[in-house]
Amino acid sequence: MSRFRPPAWFVLLLPAIIILAAVVLIPLILSFYSSFTPYKLTRPETLYKWIGTFNYEKAMKSVHFWSAFGRTVLLLTVALNLEMLLGLGLALLVNKVTYGQRALRTIMMFPMMFSPVLVGFQFKFIFNDNVGLVNNALQSLGLTDRAIPWLVDGQLAFFSIVVAEMWSSTAVFAILILAGLFAVPRDPIEAAKVDGCTPWQSFRHITLPYVMPFIYIALAIRSLDVARAYDIVQIMTNGGPARRTELLWTLIGRTGYVDAKMGYANAMGYISIFLAIIFTVYFFRKLNAARSELGMAG
Amino acid sequence: MNENLQHRIRARLLKLAHFVALFIAMAIICVPGLWVVLNSFRPTVDIMAKPPVWIPRGLNLDNYRAMFGAVGEGGVPVLQYFTNSLIISVTSTFIAILVGMAGGYAFARYRFKGKAAIFIGLMLTRAVPGVSLSLPLFIVMAKTGLIDTHMGLILVYVALNVPFTIWLIDGFFRQVPIDLAEAAEIDGCTRWQAFWKVEFPVARAGVASAGIFAFLTSWNEYALASQLTRSTFSKTMPVGLRDFTSEFTINWGGMCALAVLMIIPALILTFIVQKHLIAGLTFGGVKG
Numbered sequence: 218m219s220r221f222r223p224p225a226w227f228v229l230l231l232p233a234i235i236i237l238a239a240v241v242l243i244p245l246i247l248s249f250y251s252s253f254t255p256y257k258l259t260r261p262e263t264l265y266k267w268i269g270t271f272n273y274e275k276a277m278k279s280v281h282f283w284s285a286f287g288r289t290v291l292l293l294t295v296a297l298n299l300e301m302l303l304g305l306g307l308a309l310l311v312n313k314v315t316y317g318q319r320a321l322r323t324i325m326m327f328p329m330m331f332s333p334v335l336v337g338f339q340f341k342f343i344f345n346d347n348v349g350l351v352n353n354a355l356q357s358l359g360l361t362d363r364a365i366p367w368l369v370d371g372q373l374a375f376f377s378i379v380v381a382e383m384w385s386s387t388a389v390f391a392i393l394i395l396a397g398l399f400a401v402p403r404d405p406i407e408a409a410k411v412d413g414c415t416p417w418q419s420f421r422h423i424t425l426p427y428v429m430p431f432i433y434i435a436l437a438i439r440s441l442d443v444a445r446a447y448d449i450v451q452i453m454t455n456g457g458p459a460r461r462t463e464l465l466w467t468l469i470g471r472t473g474y475v476d477a478k479m480g481y482a483n484a485m486g487y488i489s490i491f492l493a494i495i496f497t498v499y500f501f502r503k504l505n506a507a508r509s510e511l512g513m514a515g
Numbered sequence: 516m517n518e519n520l521q522h523r524i525r526a527r528l529l530k531l532a533h534f535v536a537l538f539i540a541m542a543i544i545c546v547p548g549l550w551v552v553l554n555s556f557r558p559t560v561d562i563m564a565k566p567p568v569w570i571p572r573g574l575n576l577d578n579y580r581a582m583f584g585a586v587g588e589g590g591v592p593v594l595q596y597f598t599n600s601l602i603i604s605v606t607s608t609f610i611a612i613l614v615g616m617a618g619g620y621a622f623a624r625y626r627f628k629g630k631a632a633i634f635i636g637l638m639l640t641r642a643v644p645g646v647s648l649s650l651p652l653f654i655v656m657a658k659t660g661l662i663d664t665h666m667g668l669i670l671v672y673v674a675l676n677v678p679f680t681i682w683l684i685d686g687f688f689r690q691v692p693i694d695l696a697e698a699a700e701i702d703g704c705t706r707w708q709a710f711w712k713v714e715f716p717v718a719r720a721g722v723a724s725a726g727i728f729a730f731l732t733s734w735n736e737y738a739l740a741s742q743l744t745r746s747t748f749s750k751t752m753p754v755g756l757r758d759f760t761s762e763f764t765i766n767w768g769g770m771c772a773l774a775v776l777m778i779i780p781a782l783i784l785t786f787i788v789q790k791h792l793i794a795g796l797t798f799g800g801v802k803g
Contacts, residue, residue: 226625233618233637233677240674241640244651251651310537323789324541327548330781332735334753335774339547342554342767350550353567384547441679444644448737466646466738473650474742486647497642501635 245490248483256480258473263480272484281460281468282485289465289489292375293443293496296382300439301432303383304390311391312398322395328388333445337452340381344368344453371461374454378462381449390435397431398424430507437500444493465489548778555579555771562767578772592747593773596755601780603665603751604733607672611729612722614673615680620710622681623688641678645738653742663745671739676729683728687721688714727788734781752777 252272256264276282311321331339343350344367355361367377401424409419447466450456456467469489473482554562556574582593622634652671653662661667691714699709715722737753744750752773759770 224625224627226621226627229617229621229625230633232614233681236614236670236674236677237637237640240652240671241643241648244648244655245643247655248647248651251654307540310533310540313533314537321537321541323786324544326785326789327544330731330778330785331548332737332753332777334735334737334756335777338756338765338770338774339551342765343547343550347565348563348567348767350546357567357569384543388544441638441641444646444738447644447646451738466644469650470646473646479650479654482650483647486644486650489647490643493642493644494639497639498635501638 248486251480252484252487254480256478256483258477258479268480272481273488275481276485276488281463282465284460285456285463285465285468286488286492288375288463289492292379292382292446292464296379296386296446297436297439297443299379300383300387300390301436303387304435305394305428305432307387307391308394308398311395322392325388325391325395328385329392331385333385333448334452336381336385337449340377340384340449341368341453344377368454369458371458374458374462378446378450378453381453382446385449386439389439390432393431393435393438394428397428400431401427430504433500433504433507437497437504440493440496440500443496444489465492551771551774554768555775557768559766559768578768582769582772582776591755591758591769591773593755593776595747596750596752597776599665599749600734600751600777603668603672603749604730606665607669607676607733608726608729610669610673611676611680612726614677615684615725615729616722618677618681619684620688620714622685624693637678637681641675645736649739649742652739656743662743663749665749667743668740668749668751671743672729672733672736675736675739676732679732680725680729683725684718684721687718691717723788727784730784731781734777 251264253269254264254266255268255271307325311318311325314321328336342348344352346352346364346366346369349367351367352364355365366373368374405423406419409423414422444466447464447470450462450464450467451470454462456463456471465485466489469482469485472478472485476482553571555578556576557571558573558575558577561568561571561573582591618637622630656662656667661670695713695717696706696709699713700706704712734751735753736751740751740754741757744754756770756773756777759766759773
């Protein structure tokens with residue numbers, strides 16, 4: 218009986234591989250193929266016409282594409298950095314609390330339960346120029362007498378989106394960094410105090426290195442689903458006004474579903490996938506480096 | 516003496532500043548959510564009032580009543596959406612946990628060629644933006660007839676959750692000493708029994724936290740659901756929120772009511788297993 222038996226690890230991984238192949242890989246191969254065709258949802262026969270890299274060239278030459286690309290990178294950089302800083306600040310604040318810390322931690326997790334699409338609607342409501350909370354508050358306080366067009370003006374709309382995005386995701390950073398702060402040993406800090414270090418110095422040279430891996434975990438987790446920002450933007454402005462908050466994702470969605478130009482949308486989709494992969498790989502590398510620094514490498 | 520007093524004043528001021536900063540931070544976190552809850556109980560006239568009505572008055576359940584009411588009179592098939600969401604989220608979480616446990620166990624316990632590459636490959640599938648994936652998925656599902664069914668969405672969510680589940684569970688199984696399972700095997704357990712009787716109970720917290728994340732992801736997902744569902748038979752609650760929008764106006768009160776209904780299960784679940792959630796994020800990540 219010399220029947221071939223696959224190794225156990227392979228059998229165990231098989232379900233995961235099959236389902237990911239079926240739901241992610243096959244559609245992606247299809248979309249890769251269709252990005253070389255002028256495929257339109259309304260005209261199925263166009264799927265079989267090969268036009269080479271025309272769609273990619275069209276995207277490369279498109280001003281709309283590049284401005285959406287730049288804006289996406291800008292949004293991610295600004296939002297992730299601010300979230301990290303605010304998360305660190307929030308974690309430090311909560312860490313100092315001695316009484317009722319559990320309750321504060323629970324409150325901190327509140328935004329994590331909100332669906333991004335809900336966050337979108339919520340902030341669309343809050344920043345509404347007519348009945349929104351922000352304008353109502355500003356007007357009642359007498360700070361301004363006109364309605365500030367938060368979601369109509371291009372730059373203000375971008376700002377509003379960043380605020381919404383930060384509200385929904387700062388908690389992830391804060392909770393992870395807080396867990397990191399718990400893991401910081403007491404002794405070196407006490408020793409540093411005795412040796413006359415300022416609070417800033419002991420934070421910079423003792424606390425921060427310990428917390429760094431946790432920051433990278435948070436960045437890695439966030440980088441896995443940064444595209445969730447699509448939901449928020451799609452609801453709040455849908456790339457408007459006049460494309461001034463257009464991100465890659467909203468551009469792709471509109472080109473694919475509204476204009477039905479699937480081939481072109483898939484070509485842009487591929488570019489966005491590479492952007493996401495670069496972000497993810499970068500943070501996972503940082504994560505591994507930080508882990509091995511702490512001697513936790515697996 | 517003077518220096519002493521100065522020092523004490525400084526300490527007091529610092530404490531006050533800390534308290535104020537903390538209060539402001541918590542307020543910013545809470546207000547947007549509470550505002551939604553408050554508005555779900557307010558009549559539309561008050562929501563739209565100019566100048567604004569600050570002190571809540573005439574709070575009632577009209578928005579909820581309208582939502583559960585007949586379709587066409589402001590009613591939305593909420594119960595159907597709720598059931599859809601529940602069926603899809605629970606089933607996909609369950610399957611994702613099973614698949615993730617198998618995968619995580621394989622990564623934690625076995626050595627094989629190309630392990631790191633396979634691991635990164637699995638993770639990268641999660642990084643594919645929903646909207647880029649939704650275009651080809653839409654075509655595939657339309658061809659296979661899975662579009663607008665529970666089955667289709669469940670499959671998609673399982674695939675969405677498996678990478679992260681594997682990552683978390685792998686980290687937890689690594690913490691279980693391998694000697695435990697080996698001892699059980701020496702005592703006459705099969706590998707299968709050793710897993711369920713010895714290793715699984717120890718890593719249960721990790722599995723629980725992976726489960727919560729999977730559930731929250733499926734419960735809240737929108738980008739894919741909005742394209743892959745068409746009718747009330749498969750629409751989930753995040754997609755249902757759109758029912759309150761028409762071309763130029765939005766029924767804010769009704770939408771807030773549905774939002775509250777959507778948050779409650781997530782809230783309850785998260786509070787019950789809060790401890791696991793934090794443990795899951797940190798241990799799974801650091802030691803993984």
